[in-house]
Amino acid sequence: MDEWFAAYIVGTGRLPLFSFFVAFVSGFLLIRLSVRMIRARVRWWPGNLTPGGLHIHHVVFGVAFMLVGGVAGLLITEREGWSIAVAAGLFGFGSALVLDEFALILHLRDVYWTEQGRTSVDAVFVAIALSGLLLTGLRPVGWTEFQSTAQGAALAQTWLAALVLVNLAGSAVSLLKGKIWSGIAGVFVPGIGVVAAVRLAVPDSPWARWYYPEDSAKLTLAVRRDQRVRRPLIRTKIRFQELIAGRHDLMPETHAESHTPPSRSPEARPSPGGAGGPSAQGD
Incomplete structure (x- = not known):
């Protein structure tokens, strides 16, 4: 095991990324355990941090960890020692705390256990997938070719740059079309994002x-396909996420100054109903 770690992690320069990945996953699991214990009102578990009545969310600590780890990583020149591993670990742990409250940052209000709070879990899963792919040695399309300094490589790199731009454009359109995983996969595997973009x-x-008016043929076809293919997969994904992160079943608070337009999703998303004030929601 030691030989494998030295050869495939340290020897390939992936030690900082490995430390980031392990700390990120550990931080997410730890904070989700904590907030679920707080929500369950387990008496012996430390509760929310509320000095003077101010509820300090864990995103605040996450930002602090990211700053310490990020600045330390910029200062450390040795890329294979324990110091850079610790710095990357701090950055990964802080990133987990921040992304776990991504929905709070996005909506600028506490939606942690509501349906909107699922955005945080989705963001964490995307980050785990991306860092995991990078840890395996997979790199975005064109990464290796653009670093080549061989004679005659400039012409090939020019053509490759055009192909990479087309591929990235396809991935970007895929993301805008709501196809998150196809968009991410398209960054690493050429063609996937382009195919998803035209569908x-x-x-x-x-x-x-933006482009599918109400009662249009495209919207009707999109809804039909969503009901037949995507919705069953989404329900499976939600069950898996809830097993790890807990159930997002609280009703969001209504704000007079903001209005959320109704979703055009093919099926309603009712909240099963769950009560609990801020003290039961976890930090």
Whole structure:
């Protein structure tokens, strides 16, 4: 095991990324355990940090860890020692705390256990997938070729740059069409993002809201496909996420100054109903 770690992690320069990945996953599991214990009102578990009545969310600590780890990583020149591993670990742990409250940052209000709070879990899963792919040695399309200094490589790199731009454009459109995993996979595997980009968008995606008018044929086809293919997969994903992160079943608070337009998703998303004030939601 030691030989494998030295050869495939340290020897390939992946020690900082490995430390980031392990700390990120550990930090996410730890904070989700904590907030679920707080929500369950387990008496012996430390509760929310509320000095003077001010609820300090764990995103605050995450930002602090990221700053310490990030600045330390910039200062440390040795890329294979324990010091850079610790710095990367601090950055990964802090990133987990921040992304776990991504929905709070996005909506600027506490939606942690509501349906909107699932955005945080989705963001964490995307980050784990990306860092995991990079840890295996997989790199975005064109990464290795653009670093080549061989004679005659400039012409090939020019053509490759055009192909990479097309591929990245396809991945970007895929993301706008609500196809998150296709968009991410398209960054690493050429063609996937382009194929996903020319297909129908998810009904409640930004692309559908911009280009699929109500009662249009495209929206009707998108809804039909969503009901038949995507919804069963989404339900499976939600069950898996809830097993790890807990159930997002609280009703979001209504704000007079803000209005959320109704979703064009093909099926309603009712909240099963769950009560609990801020003290039961966890930090």
